[in-house]
Amino acid sequence: MRTITKDPMLRLLLLAMVLAALLPATGQWRGVAQMAANAGIFALFLANGMRIPRAEIASGIANWRFFLPLALWMFGAMALVGLGLSHGGQAMVPPLVAIGFLYLGVLPTTVQSSTSYSSLAHGNVALSVIAAASMSILGVFISVPIFLALGGSGEGMVGSDALIKIILILILPFAIGQILQRRTATFIARQKARIVWLDRFVIAFAVYVAFSGAVEQGIWERIDAAEWAATLALVAIFLVVGHAGAWLASGALSLARQDRVAFLFAGAQKSAAIGAPLATVLFEPAAAGFIVLPLLLYHFFQLVLAAPLATRLAARSALRPDASGYDAPTTRS
Structure with a gap:
């Protein structure tokens, strides 16, 4: 848990949720907060376009034996x-929270934490970096179509206006960043630390805006104790299936142990960096906070699980440095 409590992103997410619970952006301030969030998201994806080298994207596409199964x-x-x-979960949790599990399922992996924990577990770090970056970029383009194809509708229905916003606020700035990449490379390299904090603050503010809508709609009254318990149970199931399934899938591909570790953390983790900003663009404020609830819980518990899991995998790797590794990971202490 020491790794978790030191995670600045997790602290900011918790702070955003507490602030939204105490001082939600409602009424006339909701529109102002949404505009500020959209501006921040535009800047975030512009910076991402500038800092992710095109060579890494091309390398990811070329390694199809790893990246196609991962995708x-x-x-x-x-x-x-x-x-x-x-x-x-429709019979156990509110409809919008149930939709949130579908939304969670279509999101890409994290970039920073999946790479960090892959390194801690003695995985293939270079492959992990390329995998995280490539899958995140791919997710911007295909997460919403998959969400719609699998029936993401109801109160969380995605309209044509939302799709236009996605193009203008996410895809367009990323494309501009890729075009400007060579001219801005030196500047981006100097501002690396500030860009990391830009990531964190934009994500946290997007969570604040989304959760403010849920608070305004009475999330504490609309979700009772039994529904909270059911939501946590469903998140736990998702965590177990995601991690065990990713490990078994990498074994079925006969990947080397280091590559299996990279596949595990890239394949099992889900990105709040993509999910939270996308939700504020995709869904109405009244719905977004409920829909991202499974994502926020999953994000927290994936970090809780990842730290001891990475430590155990590193210990086994040290004992069997030449093994390709077909032993299933465990979190037992």
Whole structure:
């Protein structure tokens, strides 16, 4: 837990949720907060376009034996797990929270934490970096179409206006950043630390805006104790299936142990960096906070799980440095 409590991103997410609970952006301030969030998201994806080298993207595409199965797992199998939990949870949790499990399932992996924990577990760090960056970029383009194809609708329905916003606020700035990459490389390299904090603050503010809408709609009254318990149980199921499934899938591909570790953390983790900003663009404020609730819980508990899991994998790697590794990971202490 020491690793978790030191995580600045997690602290900011918790702060955003507490602030939204105490001082939500409602009424006339909701529109102002939404505009500020959109501006921050535009800047974030512009910076991402500038800092992710095109060579890394090309390298990811070329390594199809690793990246094609990873994409199928992340956007196919995990999406279907989310769909199953969404349908199965309809009788146990509010409809918008149930939709949130489908939304969680279609999201890409994290960049920073999946790479960090892969390194801690003695995985293939270079492959992990390329995988995280490539899958995140791919997710911007295909997460919403998959969400719609699997029936993401109801109160969380995605309209044409939302799709236009995605193009203008996410895809367009990323494309501009890629075009300007050579001219801005030196500047981006100097501002690396500030860009990391830009990431964190934009994500946290997007969570604040989304959760403010949920607070305004009475999240504490609309979700009772039994529904909170059911939501946590569904998140736990998702965590177990995501991590165990990613490990078994990498074993079925006969990947080397270091590559299996990279596949595990890239395939099992889900990105609040993409999910929270995307939700504020994609859904109405009244719905976004409920829909991102499974993502926020999953994000927290994936970090809780990842730290001891990475430590155990590193210990086993030290004992068997030449093994390709087909022993399933465990979190037992």
